[in-house]
Amino acid sequence: MKKIAWTLIVAGLLSASAWSAEPGASAYKLAQQHVLGGGGGWDYVTLDAPTHRLFIARDDRVMVVDANSGRLVQEIPGMKHVHGVALVSELHRAYASNGHGNDISVIDLDTLKVLSHIPVSGKDPDAIIYEPATRYVLAMNGDSNNVSTIDPVKNRELATIALDGNPEFATSDGQGNVYVNIEDKGELAHIDIKAGKVLHTWPLAPCEGPTGLALDSANKRLFSVCANGWMIVTDATDGHQVAKIAVGKEPDAATYDSQTHTVFSSSREGVLNVIHQDSADKYTKLADVPTMKSARTMALDTAADKIYLVGAKVAQKGKPVRGFTLLVVAGH
Incomplete structure (x- = not known):
């Protein structure tokens, strides 16, 4: 990186009372x-809200911490310069991006054990998110300027989506639209994940x-x-x-x-x-x-x-x- 969860809320018109004027x-x-x-x-911090656990990427391991007490619950070893963790609650799985391994560690959320590794064709998978509309895990590959789309059920990379620069963090609207910062270009890319292509690239100057x-x-x-x-x-x-x-x-x-x-x-x-x-x-x-x-x-x-x-x-x-x-x- 160089993860955070967003909350999907009901779309619609906001009344004036919904905003604090002062x-x-x-x-x-x-x-x-x-x-x-x-x-x-260290890198990204990810909260698993239902269990009140924090997943902290710590280079060669993932630290799991009780958010309420601040107590270290467990460390998950075997990582290779891990950057971040994406949670897929319905599968009881977490997916950790290994920048130096060019793969994704699959973690059982119940046992906190590594089950397997998913190789990706991109280099230095960094930021990682779950996209609920397609049910894909997406890894931003920092050194190959692309995004890996991963099927967590089939446990494999399906494809990559080319970008015009170095991807940083990404977020999804829950409907198949994914947005990712392009760090070296000062841009923001809009990706249609269902179509597997970039729709727009927008400037962020003076960023x-x-x-x-x-x-x-x-x-x-x-x-x-x-x-x-x-x-x-x-x-x-x-x-x-x-x-x-x-x-x-x-x-x-x-x-x-x-x-x-x-x-x-x-x-x-x-x-x-x-x-x-x-x-x-x-x-x-x-x-x-x-x-x-x-x-x-x-x-x-x-x-x-x-x-x-x-x-x-x-x-x-x-x-x-x-x-x-x-x-x-x-x-x-």
């Missing part, structure tokens, strides 16, 4: 810190290095966060830019809470930006919540109104990771 001061604050420890870098991506399904708004400190809001119907908001530099995740109309961006600078969606095209910065330097990835729990981030006290390039920590930011 959002108050943010009530989000750093509420808890749980030192997990262990060596190695440089788009990474995290979130979707407001009801209002068809996409939120791309960028290395140079911008959040770009894009209309998912035609690709036109509707807003840009300053955020922390070097973010790696964005997420959207459809219940509170709040957008979040987490950055390596150690700040969680909290932004209120006043309307589909208007946004107000509520707060910059201090977290921890390097805490650039996160997962949102809408039911608990909590954001889970991970970072380390020592995380400089070339130095061993020390003090790896789960941080919990709580809302109202």
Whole structure:
């Protein structure tokens, strides 16, 4: 990466009362810190909401943590520079992308054991998501500029979809439309997964290095966060830019809470930006919540109104990771 779950809500017209015309001061604050420890870098954080478990990609393993207590439940070994985990609840399976293995580890969600590996033809599978309309698992291949479509029932790669640059995080509207940030081009691609082709590629200027991506399904708004400190809001119907908001530099995740109309961006600078969606095209910065330097990835729990981030006290390039920590930011 350089995962987050979106919530599909009923589409329709929003009444004026659905929006907070005058959002108050943010009530989000750093509420808890749980030192997990262990060596190695990390990437995406994925929440399995029904079981309250967090899956944290930690290079050669996946850490499984109880989100309520911050307790390490188990570590799943055998990964090869793992980037992220996609959950397929109906199959009781998780799919972990191995960047250095060019394959996907299949994990049993009941036993937390690796069942098998699915080779992909792309190089460096990074961000990984589940697309419910097609029931495919999608891996963004960072070094081959394409997307692998994987059938989790047949346990194999079906095809690849070519992109014009390096794919970063992706999100789905649940109807077969998938959107993916193109990191090296500063673009956003719209893919029809059922047809297996790119429909549009939209510019994100002044964005440089788009990474995290979130979707407001009801209002068809996409939120791309960028290395140079911008959040770009894009209309998912035609690709036109509707807003840009300053955020922390070097973010790696964005997420959207459809219940509170709040957008979040987490950055390596150690700040969680909290932004209120006043309307589909208007946004107000509520707060910059201090977290921890390097805490650039996160997962949102809408039911608990909590954001889970991970970072380390020592995380400089070339130095061993020390003090790896789960941080919990709580809302109202």
